[in-house]
Amino acid sequence: MTRMIDTTTSAVPSAGDTPLLKVCDLRVEFSSSSGRVHAVNGVSFELQPHELLGIVGESGCGKSVTSLAILRLLAKPAGRVVGGQVEFDGTDLLGLDDDDMRDLRGRQVAMIFQDPMTSLNPVTTIGEQLTEVVRSHTKMSRQAAEKRALETLELVGLPNAKARLKDFPHQFSGGMRQRVMIAMALILGPKLLIADEPTTALDVTIQAQILDLIARVARETGAAVMLITHDLGVVAGMTQRIQVMYAGQIVETAATDELFAHPRHPYTVGLLRSIPRLDDGGSRELIPIDGLPPDLTRLPPGCPFAPRCAWAIERCLAENPSLTVPGTAQAAADLPLGTHVAACWNPATDEEARAGMPASGHISAVSAAAQTRAAQAAVALGGQE
Numbered sequence: 001m002t003r004m005i006d007t008t009t010s011a012v013p014s015a016g017d018t019p020l021l022k023v024c025d026l027r028v029e030f031s032s033s034s035g036r037v038h039a040v041n042g043v044s045f046e047l048q049p050h051e052l053l054g055i056v057g058e059s060g061c062g063k064s065v066t067s068l069a070i071l072r073l074l075a076k077p078a079g080r081v082v083g084g085q086v087e088f089d090g091t092d093l094l095g096l097d098d099d100d101m102r103d104l105r106g107r108q109v110a111m112i113f114q115d116p117m118t119s120l121n122p123v124t125t126i127g128e129q130l131t132e133v134v135r136s137h138t139k140m141s142r143q144a145a146e147k148r149a150l151e152t153l154e155l156v157g158l159p160n161a162k163a164r165l166k167d168f169p170h171q172f173s174g175g176m177r178q179r180v181m182i183a184m185a186l187i188l189g190p191k192l193l194i195a196d197e198p199t200t201a202l203d204v205t206i207q208a209q210i211l212d213l214i215a216r217v218a219r220e221t222g223a224a225v226m227l228i229t230h231d232l233g234v235v236a237g238m239t240q241r242i243q244v245m246y247a248g249q250i251v252e253t254a255a256t257d258e259l260f261a262h263p264r265h266p267y268t269v270g271l272l273r274s275i276p277r278l279d280d281g282g283s284r285e286l287i288p289i290d291g292l293p294p295d296l297t298r299l300p301p302g303c304p305f306a307p308r309c310a311w312a313i314e315r316c317l318a319e320n321p322s323l324t325v326p327g328t329a330q331a332a333a334d335l336p337l338g339t340h341v342a343a344c345w346n347p348a349t350d351e352e353a354r355a356g357m358p359a360s361g362h363i364s365a366v367s368a369a370a371q372t373r374a375a376q377a378a379v380a381l382g383g384q385e
């Protein structure tokens, strides 16, 4: 999506006593023919009730796997959680039995996927599908469930909702089907809505409508939202806070307006330079990030972004940085929610972020050497398998 970015957002909610979601040091691996895929590597974050959080990063960085692990929906037997904890509203999700987890998934946490057609039953009317969701999770009568179905379709702005209850999924346009999916996700009043690339399959004008709809229904129902996307343009203006992921790790997190104004991690700087923005008149050249993400079966010992990073210094090759206040050793875990933190030994300054390169105006000798050696190390690691 190439929506121009407006970064006006509301403030990050202050941390309450109990976060709605608390993820600690989550690690997920897949077995594959080319080895063990380290898909999520020590992800920790909290989400407050009613908060709108964006999770952003290039394809394959672990956004979907993180949310599937939280919901215990990883592809089995290849995918498994190999470490960490997930608490939802005070409940340990990784320890919950399958029946309780299934009930929680429908009732308290709901997910919207990219392609609504794969989640809707093609041979059953929309009305029956919505009613069935209510009846399978509650003791509501058929009549009350049908009333709830109609109210929810009206909430998501489906025109002529009463008549459309009798229609089948193929009778809806892509945008209207996504509205039906949002209704399906919201019908039980979940506390958390996880939307994984909810607009990628839609055309641009419909994308904006669906994003506005998700923000509005979240406000009206009080649900918190985790919005997953590879596109910073999608989360700008809609989320209060953003987490940037790279190679299965969170590499930067801040309030949305702060992240856009003062990106510190070189990867975030690169992401921001690759999208159009309203605040520079839209005339700037869009520059994609050079290089490819690392092979997750052979992660290097240092920072996984080093082979692509103009800011790289010697330390980056040996040690993978953890999240701290940029330029200090203050660890993210000790700081209030919403504090700007980045995992980087040599974070960008404002001036460097604007220029898209380190202060010297070109890649330093150390950085060039570091990048070459990081790339060589990655190749050598590959050869060991």
Ligand SMILES: Nc1ncnc2c1ncn2[C@@H]1O[C@H](COP(=O)(O)OP(=O)(O)OP(=O)(O)O)[C@@H](O)[C@H]1O
Residues within 6 Å of the ligand: 030, 031, 032, 037, 039, 057, 058, 059, 060, 061, 062, 063, 064, 065, 066, 075, 078, 079, 229, 230, 296
């Ligand atoms: N079933 C699987 N078997 C092996 N590896 C997998 C499997 N599912 C995901 N992975 C790997 O886990 C990593 C993270 O995948 P994930 O789907 O979370 O990426 P993503 O950030 O959601 O990307 P996208 O933007 O393309 O949706 C990828 O490298 C992917 O190849």
Ligand code: SF4
Residues within 6 Å of the ligand: 265, 266, 267, 303, 304, 305, 306, 307, 309, 310, 311, 312, 313, 316, 321, 343, 344, 345, 346, 347
């Ligand atoms: S400066 Fe170093 S730690 Fe920071 S992103 Fe670049 S390679 Fe990673």
Ligand SMILES: [Mg+2]
Residues within 6 Å of the ligand: 063, 064, 065, 196
């Ligand atoms: Mg994904």
